[in-house]
Amino acid sequence: MDTSSPLPLLRALLPKTPLILRTALLHTLSLTPTAATWDLRTELTIKILRSFLETPNPNPLGKVQRLTLKDPGVKGRMWVSRVTLKVPDPEQGPGEGAEDVGRALKRAFNGLRDSDDQRYLVDPDVVDVEAEWTGYRSGVGPNEPEPRISEEAKYERLMGEVSSDVVILYFHGGALLDPASHRPSTSLLAHLTKGRTLSVRYRLAPQHPFPAALLDCLVAYLSLLYPPPGSPHKPVKASSIVFAGDSAGGALSFALLQLILELHQQEASKHGTPVPGSNGDAVRLPSVRWHDAQMVDIPLPAGVSANSGWFDITRSLPSLTNNAAFDYLPPPPPSQSTSTSTSATPSTPPSPPRKSIPHDPIWPPPAHLHRTDIYADDKCLTHPLVSPLATSPQNWRGSPPLHFITGTELLTDEDETLAAFAASQDVSVRFERYATMPHCFALLLRHLPESRVCMKNWAGFIVDCVERSDGGGDGGETMRTKGVSIAPRSLEMTDVDVRTLGNGRTIEDVRRGMRISVEKGFVGMPPERGGKDGAVVPVAKL
Numbered sequence: 001m002d003t004s005s006p007l008p009l010l011r012a013l014l015p016k017t018p019l020i021l022r023t024a025l026l027h028t029l030s031l032t033p034t035a036a037t038w039d040l041r042t043e044l045t046i047k048i049l050r051s052f053l054e055t056p057n058p059n060p061l062g063k064v065q066r067l068t069l070k071d072p073g074v075k076g077r078m079w080v081s082r083v084t085l086k087v088p089d090p091e092q093g094p095g096e097g098a099e100d101v102g103r104a105l106k107r108a109f110n111g112l113r114d115s116d117d118q119r120y121l122v123d124p125d126v127v128d129v130e131a132e133w134t135g136y137r138s139g140v141g142p143n144e145p146e147p148r149i150s151e152e153a154k155y156e157r158l159m160g161e162v163s164s165d166v167v168i169l170y171f172h173g174g175a176l177l178d179p180a181s182h183r184p185s186t187s188l189l190a191h192l193t194k195g196r197t198l199s200v201r202y203r204l205a206p207q208h209p210f211p212a213a214l215l216d217c218l219v220a221y222l223s224l225l226y227p228p229p230g231s232p233h234k235p236v237k238a239s240s241i242v243f244a245g246d247s248a249g250g251a252l253s254f255a256l257l258q259l260i261l262e263l264h265q266q267e268a269s270k271h272g273t274p275v276p277g278s279n280g281d282a283v284r285l286p287s288v289r290w291h292d293a294q295m296v297d298i299p300l301p302a303g304v305s306a307n308s309g310w311f312d313i314t315r316s317l318p319s320l321t322n323n324a325a326f327d328y329l330p331p332p333p334p335s336q337s338t339s340t341s342t343s344a345t346p347s348t349p350p351s352p353p354r355k356s357i358p359h360d361p362i363w364p365p366p367a368h369l370h371r372t373d374i375y376a377d378d379k380c381l382t383h384p385l386v387s388p389l390a391t392s393p394q395n396w397r398g399s400p401p402l403h404f405i406t407g408t409e410l411l412t413d414e415d416e417t418l419a420a421f422a423a424s425q426d427v428s429v430r431f432e433r434y435a436t437m438p439h440c441f442a443l444l445l446r447h448l449p450e451s452r453v454c455m456k457n458w459a460g461f462i463v464d465c466v467e468r469s470d471g472g473g474d475g476g477e478t479m480r481t482k483g484v485s486i487a488p489r490s491l492e493m494t495d496v497d498v499r500t501l502g503n504g505r506t507i508e509d510v511r512r513g514m515r516i517s518v519e520k521g522f523v524g525m526p527p528e529r530g531g532k533d534g535a536v537v538p539v540a541k542l
Helices: 006-028 040-053 061-068 098-111 151-159 179-193 212-225 248-271 412-423 449-469 507-520
Strands: 079-085 129-135 167-171 196-201 241-246 287-289 295-297 303-307 402-406 429-434 482-486 493-496 528-530 536-538
Touching: 006 040, 079 151, 079 179, 079 212, 098 212, 098 248, 098 287, 129 151, 129 179, 129 212, 167 179, 167 212, 167 248, 179 196, 179 241, 179 449, 196 212, 212 241, 212 248, 241 248, 241 449, 248 303, 303 449, 402 412, 402 449, 412 429, 429 449
Parallel strands: 167 196, 167 241, 241 303, 303 402, 402 429, 429 482
Antiparallel strands: 079 129, 129 196, 287 295, 482 493, 528 536
């Protein structure tokens, strides 16, 4: 939607007038389940968003992407410098450079399969990655236009306002969005940490299914550590880098971490050396061939953080329906619900049945006949690099500190369960649950006190990771695992035992639920394809 003019927004909202009036009246009379904990602005925002997302006639994904990928422009208190992260020249020779990076991902993919797992991964394409540096711009008003200078000059200006070593490697959420949509949040994080953010414009599905986006994230990380020719930035130490993301971007952050952890484990097994975090001995790092055919190490980052992380792409846990009253994400139709449990939370009407996503040219010709999800082939949906919740808890050993932010949302169960899995392996975990808050509330509802607390804590975790990783902060001591639940409006904090989160679920319980969810077909709305004699049939039935 064009945000430069209010007219498109007004046209979109006009049909919602009855909903707006009804919601305002019920909220004022305290007749909505959330009237006691939400203000009217929040209530209207969530109900209107939900009404757009619950449409029974979804638009073709190509049309949605064309709308959401429009750059709204840059103005106000932010610096944005657009860059292209070059991959090694394929002319370096077979097995060299970019090809070797793709093979590293494939090694991790294969290493995380079960022994009887028949999933396979073709050699993925490694391509140049678009990204943008984001930083805080001081001394200007909120509507100050972006100066007409080169991208390199913008980066120099950005660096002139950086006063810490913090570098946030940010992966946006929104599934079909663009880093440009997250500039207010990434520039705020840069401001609060006194550092800078590199936001990755990773390839989007369905035209670029798994592992394209994850591979772009790996290229971006290597590019920070070992800048490609022509990059404006100098090499960044791994101890200064924190992966962060929201929703699907949070999943990419954790998937990238798991990829690196698996490569570390393989390297340790191969040479009989310690794995990260096992003791104080030197650790032999995995490596890949990078620019100029040089072998470069792949170290672990200083930390990883996810805001409303989407860790289970199969959508298998009870909060998917139990928390629907507090979220704008649409719950599954009753026939597709994966939860048989009851809920003590206020109920919300179930989503109306939704048709398959209309076919359009954005969908590539199916390489497999079992693609019912936008992001990945069906056989890969329960793989740890697609759904990090499926990772065996012991595979998180040696991880840097992890940070989980969630609300009372559809994804709460998977965030809590993964936090408990990691904490059970002595990983340092920070966990924050904001009662009655919807998905990614701090990015969407910036006026709320809860959002300000969330952004401050998010930045605080990032700074803490970098200071401790560099031996500063508390003298390089290990970050203490801590969980809190934040009450709405009062912001009162109650301690939470992270290890007991997730209602006692085991990895076997999680994987069993994921398999059931995939078998039931509740992994997304499949696209329609042309069938025999021009009939339209869902991919799930091909």
